[in-house]
Amino acid sequence: MSQTQLTPGMGAGEMTVTGVAKGFGLGPLHKQVLCDCSFTLEKGKLTVLIGPSGCGKSTLVNVLAGYEAPDAGSVLLDGKPVCEPGPDRLVVFQETALFPWMTTYENVSYGPRVQRKMPEAEFRRETMKLLDLVGLRDFKDKYPSQLSGGMQRRAELVRAMINQPKVMLMDEPFRGLDAMTRALMQEYYVRLFEEHRGTNLFVTSELEEAIFLADKLLILTNRPARVKKVIEVDLPRPREFAMLTSKAYQDCKMEALELLHEEAMKSFAAGAVNAADFLEACSQMGQDQAVPSCKEGPGEETRQ
């Protein structure tokens, strides 16, 4: 079992999302959040989902994870419909959802422990190996509150990885980290992905992070969210930070930025409060459309 873990691409699944719609509230309070969302998460690819603030990215993740049932449409994992949460699709949450009452070791071994498919000795070995991999062996008996932000994110990553999920769903996992730690975590994550080649969906609101990580970029529209455009990012792997100044990167960024700008204009017209800042950012850029420049992505004022 432990061997398969390290073989690139093995055990990865393909997720197909067709026509998913989701709304909340009843009667006059009804709000449509997702509408006719269709895309595929290809096997062994890192797909990044990016969209304007509050557009329903988290709702989409909740639907894919099976926490919420879509009002319409279907989510298929390797051809089988998704209807409830399960260890084949694991979510790494915003901020982190490590259980504060468990030590790092207990957190990481939680999945195998409750699934009761592996004997204790085996998952103990597996857990230790993964903790070693992310450099947390010395911290196995610490509680999450004793770990730094970066360590917490790494622990959460391996808590998901130990279950060998077919798909990993990363819901803005590096949000709230400071710029330096964030850059280190991005590098860390991209190395891990390049070694394992699982199917990953990464949700973010930072364009720079998105392009740096992605094989494929999904740009969402405003609420109700649909897939506006899919951009293939053909930067070579392994990715290096030096690529952030390359021509291919700049081109890709420009294309994505224009699309996001368009969405922001719409959301401003619809009177969204959060869009005010975004539009201002865009109007500053609008003075010179030829140069797509500042590092930038749609912001999210409130956690969803």
Next chain:
Amino acid sequence: MNTAEKIATNERGRISIRNVTKVYDPDGAKVLAVDNCSMEIEAGEFCVVVGPSGCGKTTLLNAIAGFHSITSGEIHLDGELLCSGQKRTQPGSDRIVVFQNGALFPWYTVLENVTFGPVVQGGVNEKDAKDKARAMLGQMGLEGIENNYPSEISSGMRRRVEIARAMMNDPSVLLLDEPFRAMDALTKTVVHQFLLDVYDKSKKTVFFITHDLEEAIFLGSKVYIMTTRPAQIKTILNVDIPRPRDFRALSSATYIRLKKECIEAVHEEALKAFKAGEREMA
């Protein structure tokens, strides 16, 4: 360009930091936070200090602001001794701090927050202060939110109001302690532009702390890159991108060159800090 800046500025706000050392001594475990650090900041300079978290940048800022004492060395503001190993001047409205997570008083409206400084310092009646505040908010493009409480406006707005609150007091120096941390990239670009506009208009001395290199180069005239604890200056960078700057500066050749130049240095320190942090926690 430096000379041009000097002419535009009034001569207030020259900070000189000489051989400052700070040792923390909680529970007997001596921790050297800042080690023999010297800087000369010209009046009207936009000075940015970059370093990994916990490296002692904030200690330096707190010493200038008057919140902390230092162990040895001297800090002067416009030739006057601010603090040394023996002396500490109380915080005052000539050096105003904008804090990491924001410190707008949640129990006051935006207008009350902005007029806080003039009102407590006395000498102005409340109506004049309010008129001045309204005019200032208007100039900065912040009208229409005077009577909202800070919790009701967006985080980008909040930070801008806080800068306006500082500017109301016409300080010699503006001290910014990682003010845009924990903001997403988009909101950041807005507040960056805002801060640059404020700086270009007022030419106040700005002492800005961050650990985001891009932000540092984009905003600063001079960037000091610090080592991990104990904080020392590793590199000084003169950013000669002309002002007024806007987002276009981010794609200029100078910017990319500067970024390339020090990305390695910063990355190295970040890694060191990261490792050191883990060792300490083990």
Next chain:
Amino acid sequence: MTNATATTAATPTTVTAPAEQGGALSSWQITLFSLKQWLKSPSPYLNVLGIVGFIVFWYLATERFKLPWFNKLPGPVAVFQEWVSRDPAYGISIYSPEYYHHIFTSIWRVLQAFILATVLGVPIGLFMGWKKTFKDYTFPLLETLRPIPMLAWVPLSILMWPGREASIIFLTFLGSFFATVLNTLLGVESIDEVYFRAASSLGAKPRQVFFKVILPGSLPFIFTGLQISMGFAWFSLVAGEMLAGEYGLGYLIWNSFIMVQYPVIVIAMVTLGVIGGFSSSLIRMVGDRLMQWKVREAAR
């Protein structure tokens, strides 16, 4: 469900329409709608069912089947009949002036004690948070006296004060005083250091820091403290009145017990509960009034 899907998929623009309408609706329409939704959900019926079930059980156990032990308790019917009777058997009903006399005596006592505790406790708490030296001298004393339950003060308080009225009020005061002081102190200490720094950086003098930072910043905790202290006030009032009162609801409970007028006990208990609940919501209302910033924060 399929119907809805068809429309959303075909014409995406129409999908936003309900949401926009939602924004245009007046607030009372939304309230009305949520009320309707609430009435459609099972929760209000379950709530009522729970309470009715409790009363029915009480009735069955005491008056209908007269279960052992329960048969000594007054049943709901007896209590209710007594309560609304124009000619109550034991002299206490909503028509008897005696009843209101008891109620007002209790309220008046609590009010005096509570106001005294607030007027003394809040400034002391604020001052303790403001000046460390003051806290160093007073806090250990407070901590030494606090673990003694208010009730243990009863004999001493009777001994100290001339007359029953004063000793009951003193007891009630003690109960609420400690809660008020401690919560106020907690409130001051919970204010983020950054606000003090911001204030001093903006040139505020110590006195201004007190009135413009410490006071408004600790207000939320002060009001939580006042609510708790109101609870303690009623608690100690009942104890004081039971042991030493001549009037008041606590006295009424104890006296009816001795005189074997059991339904009156329940009447007095329920009355106490209603007034106690009412007084703490009154404090919450005053608090909301004073802390608009907190209310608006919550509304977001």
Next chain:
Amino acid sequence: MATASSQQFNWVKFRKSVFSLTTGRGIASIIIFTILWEICSRLGVPIIGNVPPPSAVLAALGKQLVSPAYWMSWLDSFVRILTGFAIAQVLGIPLGLLLGVNRTARELIYPIFEIMRPIPPLAWVPIAVIFWPTTELSMMFVTFLGAFFTVVLNIVGGASSIDLRYIRAAHSLGSSRSDIFWRVMLPATLPSIVVGMTVGMGITWAVVVAAEMIASRSGLGFLTWRAYVAGEYPLIIIGMMSIGIAGYVSSALIRMIGSRLTPWLRTF
């Protein structure tokens, strides 16, 4: 360096905290208070003058410390407290968890608690005496009530404010319903259970003392009340102090157990 100081006993820190100005001032304030009390009492200052002076209390204390009756009162009170408190935990914790987890149960039962809450526990004393065949049982019942409401209300509050992400993460990782309850809901509510227990313990003491004064022939509350009736005024103070110490010790005990149960909340 930091590792060394966290593992070994830090003498500098210890010395600093014990011999600090704060401790000195604290001791000074208590001494000053005692002296003032003595003076006021001797001079017969109105109101405070009625309280027996510390010297008299000290003299009486010597006699009490060797009297078995005094220690019997401690024992009696503690037995009542522990029984009432333990029953309240045994019944209150499961009920609180049930109400926290199950929405229907909460909507059915919680309003009754809401209605009963503002009634001071002492008001229950007469009803309890009528209902239970012995005074002892009725006192335990009142004690139980005091702790029970607090515990249940705290647990329901804690259980309904669990971060949804924890439950979702547990679901995703393949937990069964019982896993979610035992490994997620229970530990997540544990801190509020501990808070409920600590507050409940305080209320329990208040209730027991009152109940003993009103309806009992033994215990610390009775000791205090009898001292008043019999005119042995210094004994009142001794009774009060004993109750204070007992209450403090039991709260400290609960806090200690609480921090054992929730190791992840300790500050490091």
